[in-house]
Amino acid sequence: MELCKKLADELLVYALKIGDEQVRKDFIDKCKKWQIRRTRETILKDAQSDYPIPMKEFDADPYLFNCQNGTLHLRSMEFLPHDPEDKLTRSQMLRMIPTYGVNASKRL
Structure with a gap:
């Protein structure tokens, strides 16, 4: 969940760098959804059903x-x-x- 929140924040930071005002506004409108916890939870649940890999398998090999x-x-x-x-x-x-x-x- 923390990585998903970080992505949401990074999307907004990126949006501030968009020069064209209308493009920036449209991008921010789409990114606002990612700031809502329920939206992030839904995205993560959908991803887990498509890629059912337990989190403990990631970064498991210290070598x-x-x-x-x-x-x-x-x-x-x-x-x-x-x-x-x-x-x-x-x-x-x-x-x-x-x-x-x-x-x-x-x-x-």
Whole structure:
């Protein structure tokens, strides 16, 4: 529920950056629905019926490190493209630099 609320807030922040007044007004009118808790609950319930994955399955593997440009598998030290099967929801604000490889962390 908290992530859904955060999305609702981010949509409004984004709306304030829209230059065209009419487009901004229309966008805000649509986003207002997301500010209502009941609307968010309905959206989440609908999504759960389509994708019945328990929340405990997300971010379950502590050996997967999610970067902006892929996933570092800490067991094998492989850096691979993002994979939905990893079920990662958290991303670090850093990018893996292939030329440095995994040894770059030693310099930090």
